[in-house]
Amino acid sequence: MTSSDIENIANEKVLLLTTIGRKTGLPREIEIWFVVHRGCFFLFAETGEAAKWVKNIRRNPEVRMRIGEHRINATARVLDAPGDQGLRNQVAAIARVKYGWGDGLPVELHPLTPRRRD
Numbered sequence: 001m002t003s004s005d006i007e008n009i010a011n012e013k014v015l016l017l018t019t020i021g022r023k024t025g026l027p028r029e030i031e032i033w034f035v036v037h038r039g040c041f042f043l044f045a046e047t048g049e050a051a052k053w054v055k056n057i058r059r060n061p062e063v064r065m066r067i068g069e070h071r072i073n074a075t076a077r078v079l080d081a082p083g084d085q086g087l088r089n090q091v092a093a094i095a096r097v098k099y100g101w102g103d104g105l106p107v108e109l110h111p112l113t114p115r116r117r118d
Helices: 003-009 052-059 082-099
Strands: 014-020 027-033 035-037 040-045 062-067 070-078 105-111
Touching (some): 035 082, 052 070, 052 105
Antiparallel strands (some): 035 040
């Protein structure tokens, strides 16, 4: 997926996020709001670390997203390091403009580049 593809879907309202259950190993899917910043997707866990999908990501950061017809594999990272504060503020501001809400624990989804078949 190119950066222009990502920008084209940035105005969509929700994405479907699939994580792997930390206890069952089974796929778990949720529908969630998202914003796009610098070629990555950002989600906000309203309940912070208590969110099951955040716990799943802590165990296995490999996730899948679906936005309309687009299917995207990604690596997830919870923004919790002191060095993430500037990025947290930036994506929260984008979410406030898009949804009127930008609270919660932010999680970054970095799309993986598909491997070429030779």
